[in-house]
Amino acid sequence: MKRFKLVTPVQIMLGFIFASARFLWTEDKHIGTTHYTYRSNKIPKSFDGYKIVQVSDFHNAYFGRRSKHLLRAVAQAEPDVIVITGDIVDRRTPYLKRAAVFIEQITKIQQTYYVTGNHEAHYKHFNKLYEVIGRSDIRNLTKHSAVLERNGEKINLAGINDVWFFGDEENPKTYRSFYNELKNTVNDLPNRMTVLLAHRPELLSMYSDTDADLVFTGHAHGGQIRLPVVKGLYAPHQGVNPKYTQGMHENNGTTMIVSRGLGNSRFPFRVFNHPEVVVVELKTER
Template identity: 50%
Template sequence: MKIFSLFLAYNIALARFLYQSNKRIVITKREISLDRLPKEFSGMTIAHVSDYHNAFFGFRASRLIKKIKSLDADVIFFTGDIIDRRTPNLRRAKTFIKKLEQLGEVYYVTGNHEIHYDEFNKLYDAIGASKIKNISMNSAVLTKGNQSIHLIGMNDVWFYGDDEDPEIYNIFYEKLKEKVEGKSEFKLLLSHRPELLDQYASLDLDLVFSGHAHGGQFRVPIIKGLYAPHQGVFPKYTEGVYKKGNTQLTVSRGLGNSRFPYRLFNRPEIIKVTLKRSEE
């Protein structure tokens, strides 16, 4: 009986730990100082949401929506993988889209799971029918007073060719370069993949929002993230802010999971980013 009680207690504790690690959303707050940020935008707040993977966060995504709403951000950025191609739940994704659009101004770009999802057109139509601004193939301009920010959106790399062909990274770069060239104002990019920081920095982008790495899935002290897609073991870009040249990259750990269904010491995350002009 004692052994059974210990076994039961262990399993209850393990179940509770896994639930906390995968369903209790944490809010991370970041202040990013930028030399070239227009003064009118200093103090602007952004809710950064990424890698939903049609995860369950309460009926009609209620817990997640409540968390995002609590940030009271000026704008919401979603950086890809709104669905999971291995365990797709289109109804849940569409419900999340309907709830998210009610929270304010939302800008969205695709992740790698969208392109591999068999019913991608239905998902794309749902986004198109909403108030969410899909800038995956376009750009936008954010304006305050007489100043502006050039907001660039990119489809995920795999939208540009076969995922086994390394040439698609060159195609991606050229597409991004076309969007950046001739833009003199502050340039902010939404792009799913953080491991392409070298490309972003070479184009002198000011700030990039990414996800994709899932925080390294398992996080341990010192080593931190253990594995991330397209970075492999001991990935470099998993969470936080990175800088190369004039370019800063902010990476979300995201919300859901994909190939491996659990996170460890790596709770789902949404981020509130506050932009500051460096001189202030």
Template identity: 60%
Template sequence: MKYKAIALGIVIAAARFLYKEDKDLVVDSRTITHKNIPESFDGYKLVHVSDFHNAYFGRRSKHLLKLIEAQKGDVILMTGDIIDRRTPNLKRAVHFIGGMTRILPTYYITGNHEAHYKRWPKLKEAIVNSEMVRLDNQMIQLERNGSSINLAGINDPWFFGHEDDPFVFQRFKMQLVEMVKKAVEDDSFTILMSHRPELFSMYRTMPVDLVLSGHAHGGQIRLPFVKGLYAPHQGVLPKYTEGIHESSGTTLSISRGLGNSRFPFRVFNHPEIVVITLKKRN
């Protein structure tokens, strides 16, 4: 009987630990400094949200939305996987979309899960009918006090063809080049929203200053020294799972995301939203 009680206690403790790892939200605050950031955008706050995957954060995502609102940002940028194709819950995703747009202007790009979601037409219809702006392979300007910065968004590569198609990434790159070429002409600070961080070697060849990505889920399980253990499309011991990476004048900022997919738990890897403050470099 004693051993059964001990075993039960271990199971309860493990369940509580895993639940808290999955549901205790954190905020990662980052600062990006650049000479091309206009004076009027000095202090501008981007609330970066990624990989919702239908995660439960209270009824109608109230705990998550309360945390987003508390950041007092200027805009919400959602970098894909708002749905999970294996555990679809269209209603929860739609409630989350509505909740974000009631807080701030919200811009969105697709992730790989949208590409394989059977009810994607219904979700796309819900997005069109909402206040959330889907950046469908296009670049727009965010304006503030007479100045502007560029905001570009590209669909996940699987929207350019089946994952086994060897020309998918070639078409993806061609679209990206076409989309951001105007950034060369006006020399404006340019943000690119693109779901996959492992394509950083491609992004850094483009005229973009800041790339926002997700997809890697922080490596799912994070341990000291080795950090993230596994990420989709990067495999074991992935390089790009969180934080900031810089190369060739381009900064990549990765969100560890909110939900899970194939692997149902996070370990030492709390769900996060990222708040990025833009600062002008004098």
């Protein structure tokens, strides 16, 4: 006769804890790549099929030794250019080494451009981070705009610091200064297609009030927990049931991409919301 061993409540509890931990780890570390196509008659013919790969909100997260899983995902996307839209560090953690290695390695894949997020604005080791960025081949767009060029045809590439670099966010003057600099930076560029890097998606109405055609943002972390009806549950500066947590959005002729990002901050989990590498392919429309 077969003997059945009873499972004790402690074993059930341990099994539940193990399964939950494994689920959360997978949700947090399994990188997905999302592909979008951006069509416009402002895209020069030479840029037809050009791939912009976006990495956002790294937050010093672990993606294998020396970020190898993330770097592999970026390389597999075969970028023509890479853009980083802020929060490369998390202001609460001091692991600058991980961010430094990531910065050094990603530029080996393709030319990389960067703008700050709110976490850089309040980062204790900000000067050290800027030294690392300064030594690297990353081009910091918060200082100078750039030009992407193919066969003599050009696209503007602009960027702006996060709002927190402009002052206390409770003070309306801060947003006015941000808006003024944004407008001056973008609208002073030569009259051609303009791509803008900016950290926050909730400021779409400001971006679309400039000559920016295509904007890359992050910051919302996909709403942290994604459920079928609610989509993203919560995002910083948008609160509960946020509007901009991922995807492609259009306003007044400006298209905004929102990356779900890679790492976490105060809320330490992602649920049904895998870390994301974004690929935008440009298609010339005639």
